[in-house]
Amino acid sequence: xxxxxxxxxxxxxxxxxxxxxxxxxxxxxxxxxxxxxxxxxxxxxxxxxxxxxxxxxxxxxxxxxxxxxxxxxxxxxxxxx
Numbered sequence: 001x002x003x004x005x006x007x008x009x010x011x012x013x014x015x016x017x018x019x020x021x022x023x024x025x026x027x028x029x030x031x032x033x034x035x036x037x038x039x040x041x042x043x044x045x046x047x048x049x050x051x052x053x054x055x056x057x058x059x060x061x062x063x064x065x066x067x068x069x070x071x072x073x074x075x076x077x078x079x080x081x
Contacts, residue, residue: 029053041069 027035027050035050038058046065049057064071 027053029057040065041067041071 024034025048026032028048029050029052031050031052033050033052035048037048038046038054040046040061041064046061047057058066062071
């Protein structure tokens, strides 16, 4: 069975999800570079970034969110079961 692709996004080409077969998702910033998930210090998903947009995207978060698992937050965080 082949790996299906979703419809092309304007200016970004076809989107191929990573499904354990080694294919990478191109970054949504439009660079076309391979992207990767970034998680906070607690392992919570934050963003999908490439080398070109990493600094800009991660600047949206407080530095301690990326480095200190005990960072203070305003909303409850549920533990995974």
